[in-house]
Amino acid sequence: MGNWVVNHWFSVLFLVVWLGLNVFLFVDAFLKYEKADKYYYTRKILGSTLACARASALCLNFNSTLILLPVCRNLLSFLRGTCSFCSRTLRKQLDHNLTFHKLVAYMICLHTAIHIIAHLFNFDCYSRSRQATDGSLASILSSLSHDEKKGGSWLNPIQSRNTTVEYVTFTSIAGLTGVIMTIALILMVTSATEFIRRSYFEVFWYTHHLFIFYILGLGIHGIGGIVRGQTEESMNESHPRKCAESFEMWDDRDSHCRRPKFEGHPPESWKWILAPVILYICERILRFYRSQQKVVITKMNKRGFSMEVGQYIFVNCPSISLLEWHPFTLTSAPEEDFFSIHIRAAGDWTENLIRAFEQQYSPIPRIEVDGPFGTASEDVFQYEVAVLVGAGIGVTPFASILKSIWYKFQCADHNLKTKKIYFYWICRETGAFSWFNNLLTSLEQEMEELGKVGFLNYRLFLTGWDSNIVGHAALNFDKATDIVTGLKQKTSFGRPMWDNEFSTIATSHPKSVVGVFLCGPRTLAKSLRKCCHRYSSLDPRKVQFYFNKENF
């Protein structure tokens, strides 16, 4: 428990502040509309659902402000870069931008539900009081018509007895934009479930652009001024607390109280969303600008492109699809004069890309690149001891790191904080990764030449083994190099026993801060996280394991 707190205190604090603000805004707005005299008459018709609707509206404004910020990748990268003096814990939060985006989205959905339900009750109340003929306060207030020469001091938006609530909904700006926004929101949510995102990314990507309708709708939602409160002037003249009782006598000439006059609430959503929308537009312009820069393929080059280890880029290939951008980790090191990615065929777009490149007789298709963007792998060199775990295609960010180490050694870079790296490569079979194999072989030789054999400790685990392979390995046990990979380090079969690994590392480095980096599936993340908590000492001076997961 103690370790969990040490690793996650900032996330918890951030979430508590965010939730707290939501609660505060809700309660504050609720009380305002429930108690203020300005809405005394409005409450006479609507009751507490007015305050409910307004409170949820304020929370919707707040969360709509926040929702665009976590997806401004370039802004976040910039923050990461400028905050190099900030502690590791603070910078790690920027990795969780998508999680926060989802949380804010759920909150928007919740408040949308509250808002719609409250307004359904409101419309029903308005409709009933318009139909009422009993001369009650509510019916008199509703009869204040829109035609008054004094500038429309009406209260009830439902004008005539025959108007249905459906008619008002679809002919008022608030109602129509509300319906459009909600449908856009629902479509965005259903196409963004994990299953759809992972299996049919295009459906998610294109549908999610419906957010434009949501934002536009939000901007103009309040223009009609349907939420009405009594005007200042009218309140001075006939205060509701004094005059409400005597409503039958408002029209009498000698009464102190006149008919109350109402005015609409000016729209305020646009004030909340203006800044994030501008930031997001800048973000998209920046992405577009970067995408226009020429990329030379065979070895990719782009003017002004500079990267750090483990970063990723977004790639677009206009000849395959104009609008789709897909993320790929960079497998080259910053020290090289080109940048590279390795792509696995995993769906429509990747298969088409590979096919396009394999064509012998047509020219190489043009590629657009946006990035690079930073993720946790950049932090590898900040740790004294680093444990890198790459599962399957997840080995790609580590290709960049290992290559970078190689170059740093060649330049004898003494600024390298890292003293020891443990690298675990877990995959079904190494066939698809022969390029990585070659990298490890070169590193092995390099280490030997420099006499630093102990710096990089790597283990390869083949999970797709069968008895043939094992038999073969057993027979060749005495050979110096492994028969499967040709590396000096022998291949293990099956999955690593993390408890053993972690306890060995903890024993060998009792006073160090160990960074654990994973690029792989969630189940593995869970086991590693558990091990990090279990083997971190409660004493902050002794061994500490920090877990970092990379995902897209």
Added chain:
Amino acid sequence: MGQIEWAMWANEQALASGLILITGGIVATAGRFTQWYFGAYSIVAGVFVCLLEYPRGKRKKGSTMERWGQKYMTAVVKLFGPFTRNYYVRAVLHLLLSVPAGFLLATILGTACLAIASGIYLLCPAGGCAWRAVDAHRAQAPGAA
């Protein structure tokens, strides 16, 4: 785009619509809005749609993530044979179910969403669109590679 199985998204959308219909129906019935009996209908229709759409069909390519506890409903859905298997039948069914709920403001959102789900089901290529039950043995998630 050729490999997208629209039925999978239609399924998510229909499930969400069912929930929205139920919620709208409860609000209308509890609040005794005018013509609240449409709300009562909406609850029943919503429950039916949710039960029908809860078991996720098997994907043509790749493994299918089952929803928690869906195997109980799978048995029921399989019973109705072609009526529940064929996605076009589902599309028409959803369209018809959504119409009565359109008369009440509280449930009109459910109508719109269910109609959209119906439209997405119609995007399935002809002759290739059927709901198939996920086999219990093969529904295990692949282990860490």
